[in-house]
Amino acid sequence: MNMLFDDQQLDTRARLVKAAAAIFVEQGFGAAKVRDIVARADANIAAVNYHFGSKEGLYAAVIQYHSAQAMENLSQQVTGSRRRVPAAQLRDFVRTFLQRLLTDTPQFTMGKLVAREMVEPTAAFNLIMEKFVLPQYHALRAIIRSMVGAAPPEELVRRCCLSVVGQCLYYQSARQVVSVLDPEFDYGEKDIDRLAEHIVAFSLGGVHQLVRSGTTAARKPRPARADDR
Amino acid sequence: MNMLFDDQQLDTRARLVKAAAAIFVEQGFGAAKVRDIVARADANIAAVNYHFGSKEGLYAAVIQYHSAQAMENLSQQVTGSRRRVPAAQLRDFVRTFLQRLLTDTPQFTMGKLVAREMVEPTAAFNLIMEKFVLPQYHALRAIIRSMVGAAPPEELVRRCCLSVVGQCLYYQSARQVVSVLDPEFDYGEKDIDRLAEHIVAFSLGGVHQLVRSGTTAARKPRPARADDR
Amino acid sequence: MNMLFDDQQLDTRARLVKAAAAIFVEQGFGAAKVRDIVARADANIAAVNYHFGSKEGLYAAVIQYHSAQAMENLSQQVTGSRRRVPAAQLRDFVRTFLQRLLTDTPQFTMGKLVAREMVEPTAAFNLIMEKFVLPQYHALRAIIRSMVGAAPPEELVRRCCLSVVGQCLYYQSARQVVSVLDPEFDYGEKDIDRLAEHIVAFSLGGVHQLVRSGTTAARKPRPARADDR
Amino acid sequence: MNMLFDDQQLDTRARLVKAAAAIFVEQGFGAAKVRDIVARADANIAAVNYHFGSKEGLYAAVIQYHSAQAMENLSQQVTGSRRRVPAAQLRDFVRTFLQRLLTDTPQFTMGKLVAREMVEPTAAFNLIMEKFVLPQYHALRAIIRSMVGAAPPEELVRRCCLSVVGQCLYYQSARQVVSVLDPEFDYGEKDIDRLAEHIVAFSLGGVHQLVRSGTTAARKPRPARADDR
DNA sequence: TATGAATGAGCCTTCATTCAT
DNA sequence: AATGAATGAAGGCTCATTCAT
Numbered sequence: 001m002n003m004l005f006d007d008q009q010l011d012t013r014a015r016l017v018k019a020a021a022a023i024f025v026e027q028g029f030g031a032a033k034v035r036d037i038v039a040r041a042d043a044n045i046a047a048v049n050y051h052f053g054s055k056e057g058l059y060a061a062v063i064q065y066h067s068a069q070a071m072e073n074l075s076q077q078v079t080g081s082r083r084r085v086p087a088a089q090l091r092d093f094v095r096t097f098l099q100r101l102l103t104d105t106p107q108f109t110m111g112k113l114v115a116r117e118m119v120e121p122t123a124a125f126n127l128i129m130e131k132f133v134l135p136q137y138h139a140l141r142a143i144i145r146s147m148v149g150a151a152p153p154e155e156l157v158r159r160c161c162l163s164v165v166g167q168c169l170y171y172q173s174a175r176q177v178v179s180v181l182d183p184e185f186d187y188g189e190k191d192i193d194r195l196a197e198h199i200v201a202f203s204l205g206g207v208h209q210l211v212r213s214g215t216t217a218a219r220k221p222r223p224a225r226a227d228d229r
Numbered sequence: 230m231n232m233l234f235d236d237q238q239l240d241t242r243a244r245l246v247k248a249a250a251a252i253f254v255e256q257g258f259g260a261a262k263v264r265d266i267v268a269r270a271d272a273n274i275a276a277v278n279y280h281f282g283s284k285e286g287l288y289a290a291v292i293q294y295h296s297a298q299a300m301e302n303l304s305q306q307v308t309g310s311r312r313r314v315p316a317a318q319l320r321d322f323v324r325t326f327l328q329r330l331l332t333d334t335p336q337f338t339m340g341k342l343v344a345r346e347m348v349e350p351t352a353a354f355n356l357i358m359e360k361f362v363l364p365q366y367h368a369l370r371a372i373i374r375s376m377v378g379a380a381p382p383e384e385l386v387r388r389c390c391l392s393v394v395g396q397c398l399y400y401q402s403a404r405q406v407v408s409v410l411d412p413e414f415d416y417g418e419k420d421i422d423r424l425a426e427h428i429v430a431f432s433l434g435g436v437h438q439l440v441r442s443g444t445t446a447a448r449k450p451r452p453a454r455a456d457d458r
Numbered sequence: 459m460n461m462l463f464d465d466q467q468l469d470t471r472a473r474l475v476k477a478a479a480a481i482f483v484e485q486g487f488g489a490a491k492v493r494d495i496v497a498r499a500d501a502n503i504a505a506v507n508y509h510f511g512s513k514e515g516l517y518a519a520v521i522q523y524h525s526a527q528a529m530e531n532l533s534q535q536v537t538g539s540r541r542r543v544p545a546a547q548l549r550d551f552v553r554t555f556l557q558r559l560l561t562d563t564p565q566f567t568m569g570k571l572v573a574r575e576m577v578e579p580t581a582a583f584n585l586i587m588e589k590f591v592l593p594q595y596h597a598l599r600a601i602i603r604s605m606v607g608a609a610p611p612e613e614l615v616r617r618c619c620l621s622v623v624g625q626c627l628y629y630q631s632a633r634q635v636v637s638v639l640d641p642e643f644d645y646g647e648k649d650i651d652r653l654a655e656h657i658v659a660f661s662l663g664g665v666h667q668l669v670r671s672g673t674t675a676a677r678k679p680r681p682a683r684a685d686d687r
Numbered sequence: 688m689n690m691l692f693d694d695q696q697l698d699t700r701a702r703l704v705k706a707a708a709a710i711f712v713e714q715g716f717g718a719a720k721v722r723d724i725v726a727r728a729d730a731n732i733a734a735v736n737y738h739f740g741s742k743e744g745l746y747a748a749v750i751q752y753h754s755a756q757a758m759e760n761l762s763q764q765v766t767g768s769r770r771r772v773p774a775a776q777l778r779d780f781v782r783t784f785l786q787r788l789l790t791d792t793p794q795f796t797m798g799k800l801v802a803r804e805m806v807e808p809t810a811a812f813n814l815i816m817e818k819f820v821l822p823q824y825h826a827l828r829a830i831i832r833s834m835v836g837a838a839p840p841e842e843l844v845r846r847c848c849l850s851v852v853g854q855c856l857y858y859q860s861a862r863q864v865v866s867v868l869d870p871e872f873d874y875g876e877k878d879i880d881r882l883a884e885h886i887v888a889f890s891l892g893g894v895h896q897l898v899r900s901g902t903t904a905a906r907k908p909r910p911a912r913a914d915d916r
Numbered sequence: 917t918a919t920g921a922a923t924g925a926g927c928c929t930t931c932a933t934t935c936a937t
Numbered sequence: 938a939a940t941g942a943a944t945g946a947a948g949g950c951t952c953a954t955t956c957a958t
Contacts, residue, residue: 013942033927033928035928036947044944045928046930046944047943048930048943049930054928054929055929070952076940083926084446118405119403121405125405133406150952156941159424159427160431163396163427163428163431166399166403167396168395169402169403170391170394170398173347174348174400175349177347177358177362177410178391180362181391182387198392198439199392201435201438201442202389202392202432202435203435205394205436206431208253208434209431209435209438242930262951262952263952264951264953268933272918272919273918273920274919275919275954275956276918276919277922279917279919412925466836467733488717488718491932492931492933493931493932502940503941504933504934504935504941507932508939509935531730576861576864577861578806578807579863585862591867596918598848613950616869617882618889619887620868621854621886621889624853624855624857625850627857628849628852628853629853631806632805633818634805635805637817639824639845647691653947654845656701658894659896660890660893661889662896663894663895663899664890664892664893665889666892666894667888668888668889675824699921720947720950721949721950722947722948730924732924732925733922733923733924733952734922734923735950736950737922737951742950782951
């Protein structure tokens with residue numbers, strides 16, 4: 001049911017948002033030039049000011065435009081894997097997270113833009129946090145919590161979340177490094193799936209290890225069980 | 230052997246390199262202004278082009294200037310922990326890596342600059358890779374390899390390395406996010422030590438889990454064997 | 459005979475003229491923005507060019523719209539004080555002139571607009587001269603002439619007129635200066651009345667002095683004669 | 688002793704100030720374009736920002752540059768006519784004031800700029816008041832006060848000052864009107880002298896009339912005389 | 917060797933006007 | 938008759954670089 005849009009059929013406003021998303025992702029807010037954006041959108045230089053007030057306004061519009069859809073995607077994803085075991089939920093989360101982050105299809109631009117905003121915050125940082133980062137973080141935290149039980153302190157859960165997210169984000173933030181260390185990794189669907197498997201396995205091992213060892217202020221480490229994974 | 234430099238005693242060239250390092254780390258290459266750099270170095274506006282040819286040349290000089298010392302630091306570190314068990318070597322590596330990345334002392338600027346270069350590569354990317362990233366990567370790879378033995382494929386080792394590095398780098402790249410999710414984490418020495426403990430424990434668990442499960446993307450984990458870990 | 463207009467009942471054209479008058483007076487022709495005018499008139503951005511051809515056309519329309527009423531006002535005023543002695547006529551003239559210039563009621567906008575046009579002429583200058591300035595000037599000239607008799611040359615009468623007008627206009631053109639030199643002068647009705655008294659008395663003294671001394675630029679004032687004044 | 692400067696011999700900074708003074712006087716601060724100024728000064732577009740920070744900074748520099756000389760001129764003028772009778776002092780004041788206001792020689796630019804600032808205040812208004820307006824006002828007030836004695840209230844003196852200044856300023860602010868009403872007045876030296884005579888005579892008559900009549904808030908109203916009005 | 921001045925390309929933004937419906 | 942969108946010229950300003958001494 002994916003409609004194919006010819007840019008010609010979109011109005012100027014939509015073309016600007018689309019072009020801006022691509023260029024902001026490629027170059028970052030500061031380095032992006034509105035002249036490049038309007039050229040790509042086949043619009044007039046003054047159109048940005050007319051529709052969005054300023055370059056910053058356009059940036060905020062890009063975020064707002066995608067946030068509704070992103071929220072829905074997340075809730076679908078959470079709902080869809082709610083009845084599965086925690087490890088499977090984690091697998092779903094990581095795979096989807098990586099897809100959004102690494103896939104080059106235009107519908108997944110936001111992941112890259114969000115990643116950029118984490119590394120190089122702009123005035124829209126709070127908006128990004130609220131609309132994208134925190135919802136995803138809470139989803140992940142719920143999964144991790146369901147894996148470790150109620151006993152471990154919040155701090156342990158939080159650090160495990162950040163360890164998971166950090167592993168994923170690295171492949172987006174440090175693409176160039178990855179392409180040097182692992183030239184065969186071409187960010188295709190298959191690569192991403194295998195990477196997801198790795199991160200999930202690594203993280204499951206990490207989480208269980210922490211629960212077992214009870215470090216990081218853990219109050220009651222539970223004994224390891226045979227079916228842990 | 231740490232010489233104390235009074236800025237007044239440094240020549241213009243050295244003052245420029247020092248000031249540039251600080252500002253490039255704070256703002257990135259693109260956003261840094263040479264006027265700010267020369268102001269901080271108490272030098273003339275034309276000094277950058279005179280001494281280094283261009284803003285890019287100054288950036289390269291900053292990297293070159295620090296690379297020798299960095300190499301030495303790394304080899305000392307590697308030598309120092311060579312006789313310890315792999316887990317302890319990993320602990321040393323992670324702790325040092327995090328210190329360089331997160332500590333605000335001026336002598337550790339390069340870690341942040343390298344982190345920035347991974348996320349936002351410039352013309353100096355290759356130089357950075359060669360002088361900083363690859364040496365550290367090889368050191369980490371050797372540690373991981375010594376943990377898993379000769380059997381597991383190179384791909385598994387590489388991914389474990391990136392999982393370790395990704396966890397560390399996230400705390401530098403996404404400082405703003407961390408400060409929202411964990412406001413009490415203030416990047417002090419104690420915080421960094423505890424964080425290192427977490428990442429080491431998490432990563433040991435992850436590595437062992439992957440060794441247990443046999444391959445990077447194996448669907449059917451084999452039963453754990455006695456000599457695991 | 460003052461009709462009360464509800465802005466809602468005026469058509470776009472009339473609302474534009476009204477809004478434009480206010481904004482042109484406040485900011486001058488050059489600094490006024492048609493976007494502000496149409497916003498105030500609750501009209502479309504294209505309405506100005508549609509109805510008046512251009513910003514300049516709107517400005518001309520504002521002047522035209524008010525000129526008919528202004529002419530009538532002046533003739534009423536002249537007729538009303540025709541049978542009084544010249545000094546009383548001058549008092550009427552100055553008081554009315556100042557009221558139009560200094561009072562903030564919207565029905566007296568034109569005085570301020572005319573004052574602005576004198577100081578900063580635009581393409582509409584000739585229109586303003588013909589419709590507003592010259593009629594008033596001729597009225598004032600007639601009063602002065604009736605005070606000095608037929609003997610004094612036209613030049614003397616003209617300069618006296620300009621001296622009277624200059625005194626009045628200063629309080630409009632240099633409002634900011636007046637508010638510094640005389641902070642208690644708040645352009646209220648009472649202030650304006652007292653100011654009119656001053657200017658009339660000062661000007662009567664000036665005119666009589668010049669008549670006594672005989673010529674405009676006499677170097678050696680002749681002794682006063684019995685029939686002076 | 689008037690040195691002739693060839694613009695080529697002035698440095699960029701001075702050429703900018705000179706060109707800016709002329710253009711600011713001609714067009715006002717808002718309408719003046721820095722591209723026109725730098726073209727006239729034969730300088731680069733970035734020179735304004737380099738030397739003065741901004742267009743506003745250049746405007747302030749123009750004022751500052753002329754203020755020192757203006758202060759000195761005024762004090763010389765005051766000293767020079769101190770021993771003369773008040774009427775002669777007034778004649779000196781008005782003549783000098785008019786010359787600065789109306790003469791087209793470049794050394795007298797400030798008068799016109801100050802006049803413009805009174806009518807259309809900018810951010811530099813306070814500076815202009817302090818450096819130009821108030822000193823001249825105090826000089827004039829002293830002259831008027833010496834003419835009327837100590838008895839009349841300050842308000843009367845102030846209004847007489849404003850009446851004198853208003854007459855003078857009108858010939859600058861409303862040049863276009865004057866050129867219509869009095870086409871032969873060409874702002875030459877002779878015209879200005881005769882105008883000064885008129886304004887002085889008119890004002891002397893005005894001041895004396897007011898002292899005689901004791902109006903405008905006089906504390907002790909004298910009994911009305913038969914020949915009043 | 918080292919500097920303060922000068923340069924020009926290019927940035928975001930503003931604004932009166934025109935277009936297409 | 939009237940509108941919202943679109944236009945393009947032009948504005949002030951920034952910045953790495955080069956010039957002239």
